[in-house]
Amino acid sequence: MAILDSTLDLQSFYPSDLKIFSVDDTEDKIIIHMHSVSTSCTCHRCGALLYRHHGSHHRTVQDLPILGKQVILDMQIYDYECDSETCKPFAPTETFDGFLNYNSRMTNRLEDFACVLAIETSCESSARIMKSMNIKISGDTVIRLLLKRYSAQPAKTCGSVIGIDDFAFKKRHTYGTIIVDEETHEPVAVLDGRDGVTLKNWLKQNKHVTAVTRDRASAYAKAVEEILPDCMQIADRFHLHQNLMTAVNKILGREVPATNDIPVTPPGKDTNSSAPEKKTGKKNRIDCG
Numbered sequence: 001m002a003i004l005d006s007t008l009d010l011q012s013f014y015p016s017d018l019k020i021f022s023v024d025d026t027e028d029k030i031i032i033h034m035h036s037v038s039t040s041c042t043c044h045r046c047g048a049l050l051y052r053h054h055g056s057h058h059r060t061v062q063d064l065p066i067l068g069k070q071v072i073l074d075m076q077i078y079d080y081e082c083d084s085e086t087c088k089p090f091a092p093t094e095t096f097d098g099f100l101n102y103n104s105r106m107t108n109r110l111e112d113f114a115c116v117l118a119i120e121t122s123c124e125s126s127a128r129i130m131k132s133m134n135i136k137i138s139g140d141t142v143i144r145l146l147l148k149r150y151s152a153q154p155a156k157t158c159g160s161v162i163g164i165d166d167f168a169f170k171k172r173h174t175y176g177t178i179i180v181d182e183e184t185h186e187p188v189a190v191l192d193g194r195d196g197v198t199l200k201n202w203l204k205q206n207k208h209v210t211a212v213t214r215d216r217a218s219a220y221a222k223a224v225e226e227i228l229p230d231c232m233q234i235a236d237r238f239h240l241h242q243n244l245m246t247a248v249n250k251i252l253g254r255e256v257p258a259t260n261d262i263p264v265t266p267p268g269k270d271t272n273s274s275a276p277e278k279k280t281g282k283k284n285r286i287d288c289g
């Protein structure tokens with residue numbers, strides 16, 4: 001049997017500017033004591049490269065767990081001086097190239113994991129799963145993380161052809177409007193309501209739109225007509241097909257009786273000798289939707 005002649009180097013899992021000087025391994029958590037040895041830092045406000053220490057502070061940060069044990073980073077890190085007038089008197093804290101957010105109590109990789117898990121499950125479910133992994137986080141914190149990341153995203157630009165449709169946040173209660181770029185097939189905006197008011201505000205900021213595909217409801221048609229009168233409006237194929245099937249079903253329901261008389265010939269009786277007896281049976285349901 002091969003014998004392992006090496007062990008994992010804990011330091012290799014952390015930025016080189018964060019030096020580990022001791023580790024406390026308790027029954028349910030691992031506390032890693034570390035301090036910064038950095039000599040420069042990028043200001044997260046103006047992007048300038050900074051070299052002068054302003055001071056240092058102590059911070060406790062949660063990281064991804066190790067074999068089911070909660071991991072706490074006990075850190076001593078630097079603040080830097082930024083000469084930019086827009087940043088003074090703010091002293092930027094080092095972020096170790098994306099390892100740490102300047103004011104977060106979690107490492108970025110733990111936030112990434114929490115957000116991915118929440119998107120795949122739900123905020124409360126993800127918090128329960130993470131609790132079982134010894135990650136201390138609440139459902140409310142997960143929501144705040146998702147909102148923070150959503151608001152940090154740059155505004156998406158869209159092409160000149162868009163698709164508009166409504167969707168339910170909660171069916172029969174709350175509805176929204178989604179706008180999709182028809183060239184990239186990616187959503188570019190999610191708006192509250194489906195009465196066209198929020199759509200008008202969005203169109204005022206995107207007057208380069210030249211064509212809109214939409215359903216046949218009047219709210220969106222009026223909003224587009226009012227803000228972009230020269231814009232081409234196209235009733236999309238999905239909604240035309242849906243409307244056609246609804247109309248066909250309505251006509252079938254009205255014109256075709258609910259029961260039909262089915263002719264029945266008794267055994268041994270000549271089918272041509274007499275008129276067939278009739279039996280009433282239920283018509284098979286026709287589903288055209």
Ligand SMILES: [Zn+2]
Pocket residue numbers: 043044045046047048082083084087092
């Ligand atoms: Zn700055």
